[in-house]
Amino acid sequence: MASIQISNLNKIYPGPKPVRALDHVDLVVEEGEFLALLGPSGCGKSTLLNILAGFETSTEGVVLFERQTIDKAGPDRGVVFQEAALFPWLTVFDNITFGPRVQGIKRAVYEQAAREMLDLVGLSDFAQSYPSQLSGGMRQRVGIARVLVMKPRALLMDEPFGALDAQTRLTMQELLLDVWQRLKITVVFVTHDIDEAILLADRVCVMSARPARIAQQIAIQLPRPRSIDDLTSPGFIRHKAEIMQVMRAAHSQKHIAAA
Numbered sequence: 001m002a003s004i005q006i007s008n009l010n011k012i013y014p015g016p017k018p019v020r021a022l023d024h025v026d027l028v029v030e031e032g033e034f035l036a037l038l039g040p041s042g043c044g045k046s047t048l049l050n051i052l053a054g055f056e057t058s059t060e061g062v063v064l065f066e067r068q069t070i071d072k073a074g075p076d077r078g079v080v081f082q083e084a085a086l087f088p089w090l091t092v093f094d095n096i097t098f099g100p101r102v103q104g105i106k107r108a109v110y111e112q113a114a115r116e117m118l119d120l121v122g123l124s125d126f127a128q129s130y131p132s133q134l135s136g137g138m139r140q141r142v143g144i145a146r147v148l149v150m151k152p153r154a155l156l157m158d159e160p161f162g163a164l165d166a167q168t169r170l171t172m173q174e175l176l177l178d179v180w181q182r183l184k185i186t187v188v189f190v191t192h193d194i195d196e197a198i199l200l201a202d203r204v205c206v207m208s209a210r211p212a213r214i215a216q217q218i219a220i221q222l223p224r225p226r227s228i229d230d231l232t233s234p235g236f237i238r239h240k241a242e243i244m245q246v247m248r249a250a251h252s253q254k255h256i257a258a259a
């Protein structure tokens with residue numbers, strides 16, 4: 001079944017100099033699929049994700065989540081940004097339970113769920129730590145746990161590992177692969193990093209330069225479970241070559257069109 005259905009989606013930011021960010025985007029994301037949106041900086045990836053999250057409105061088009069029009073943010077779609085934006089005065093545990101507490105969920109229920117999520121992201125020993133005592137990767141793991149505790153049916157991630165150093169980034173990619181393997185939740189993952197897109201996703205949507213359209217969709221054939229060892233496998237390299245070619249073509253077409 002489809003989790004997300006987008007048809008003929010257009011977005012123009014109004015103003016004295018209107019900015020067209022999305023150009024006739026059509027996309028279906030299946031339930032439980034891991035989809036990567038790959039494109040150059042400024043092409044419109046965040047715009048698309050923010051529309052899915054319900055933070056931003058579309059100019060034209062249909063955007064459905066589980067067959068319902070998306071018109072606002074909701075706990076059914078968890079959003080993870082580059083910075084986790086944790087409450088610095090709350091412990092890790094209290095940060096994670098903040099959402100369910102506000103929602104009026106019973107303490108016994110959310111405390112159990114929070115413990116499970118802490119375990120899932122490998123932070124059980126840091127429940128009583130404060131964000132300032134954690135590394136960037138750990139803070140981002142808290143950010144993921146905080147979203148997952150709400151039991152979303154889709155996870156929308158906007159360059160979630162973009163601010164991390166290369167080593168931590170690899171660790172986080174493996175952690176996310178593991179989390180997704182266990183929860184089998186729909187993921188839409190925005191990145192400008194080709195390796196990251198191939199390593200994580202079932203399908204990579206290559207976006208053109210702004211205004212973003214989907215230049216090509218590539219099914220990633222690498223077997224699962226995957227690990228960072230796959231980054232150097234022949235299958236991986238083949239996908240990378242193919243995607244680089246698509247990106248180059250998508251980019252040069254834009255330049256020809258703009259000339």
Ligand SMILES: Nc1ncnc2c1ncn2[C@@H]1O[C@H](COP(=O)(O)OP(=O)(O)O)[C@@H](O)[C@H]1O
Pocket residue numbers: 013019020021039040041042043044045046047048210
């Ligand atoms: N709120 C806004 N108002 C006007 N223009 C915006 C706004 N948000 C983004 N843009 C513009 O839309 C384009 C796409 O932005 P964005 O979706 O953030 O790209 P990406 O996430 O791929 O880097 C950019 O040119 C950006 O400057």
Ligand SMILES: [Mg+2]
Pocket residue numbers: 042045046047158
């Ligand atoms: Mg962005």
